[in-house]
Amino acid sequence: MLSRPLGRTGLTVSELGFGCASWWGKPRFDERVALGLVHEAIDRGVTLFDTGASYSAGEAEPRLGRALKGRDASGLVVATKAGTYHAGGGRIARDMSPAAVVASAERSLRNLGLETLSLLQLHGPSIAELDDAMLAALSDLKTRGLARAVGLNSFDPAVIEHAVGLAAIDVVMVDYNVLRPEREALIALAAAAGKGVLAGMPLAMGHTRPLLARLRGPQDLWYAARAVAKHRDELARGRRFRFLHRLPDMTGSQAALAYVLANPNVSAAVFGATRAEHLRENLEVSGRPLAANIAAQIRAAQS
Template identity: 35%
Template sequence: MMKFSALGFGVSGAHGTPLVPASETLALIKAAVEGGVRMFDTAPSYGAGEAERRLGLALKALDRSDLVVCTKAGLTSHGLAGRRRDLSPDGVEASVRTSLGRLGVEGVDILFLHGAAPHELDAALLARLRALKQAGAYKMLGAAGRGPALDWALDAGWFETVMAPVHPFLDSVETAALDRAAQAGLPIMAIETAGDAPPRWRAPRSLADLYPLAKRVRAKGAGRGRIAVPDGLKLALGRPGVVSALFTTTRRTHLNSNLESIRLS
């Protein structure tokens, strides 16, 4: 049985960009481990693979046997805003092999499919995924999705865990899907626990602060609400089925606040 830590660190966002030096990303990952975090999530779409590469560098100096490492397949990125979606069997296998190379590992603990639609979840993909698992490329198959994608994943019956938004502003359809996952015994990785509204505007104090500012500018709509990240993490972990709540940050003070709120160490 895989052991999950209550908090997971997302090597994502600004950690896939030049706004944050790789040395700072590695230092935060090390500090997270020292604070009790054992789950690390990333994806090839975060900075066109740069986030995976940085996590791989950090793993070289850590006890890999004590960690849960997750990545994703189905979506890649290039340039500032380019995205390419490919959930074909060949596309998924190529993505996984490239991710393992960046991470410097023979296999990850969890491979999440990024928002798969029903027509993409076909027999050929399932056969390829089973072959990759048999070859040791991953241990557990997960579905990362929101809205209808979460229900589609549950309908498919392929998945052993799910990653989805968990926050106080979800509607009844979203909460019903989470309840369904919990009742099926699937461990839930909670994301976006502070809510779906953009963070309130703050004058940038570092290059890294430009990333959330850009996200705020690109955001479609005002969202439904937002609470403090430590509060969101605690609330998410109180929901049935949630085994880990994920967050990302570029600041040591924020990392410490999140760790203190859950008291992992």
């Protein structure tokens, strides 16, 4: 597994990170399988794990904590998010006040069984919320040794662009995949400013494959329902990338990840998986470059 620097944080991360979110964190998903995926990822060289206080209705973070129990986490980069929380009944609420973010970070440390969070990210802040009080609170978490690096996750390009100009922000997580080439200018800007760049949703949530072909288990139904409710645009755009799943030398998921990793400004691609065969397939792509003709086909499909 190849590694890359996480911007100027002094941290190094495996170029493929494992996302501990969504179905992976749900109690309905077998705990032994979920923990087994994390253990296998560690054994295969993954050092970056990304989760969030509100992920999987608040269940993902403590589950990752249980997965890390008894493991040597000293070489791992464990990233989590703050500013959103599970308000009960599956409802996600947000409190992006500095006090709530600090309290959330302290809870995350307990959930994860760690003394320091490698990376604390604000989960979808607005530009107005990135005010002096918030930046001071984030810096204070670093001074107190509760967070090694701080950053944010946003799907809003204007927020990312603003964050890139803030000295207090170390890392940005953006939605970057074959369906989102428009993120490349922003990613270049972030890297030029010394920020670590994490690519979330690097598989475009699987939307390059036909929805029906993906329905094999309860998790697929859950992801399909989410796609129909929230990601119809991606479902439609994904049709242009069906050819990725007919390549001779790589699977479609490997090609999608290789596309993200071909961008030298990306520190790591953080994917989600609930099947061990998916995890293995994805990790095999580290160090395997995307063939020039496939890259050209992707560019053509994007235009």
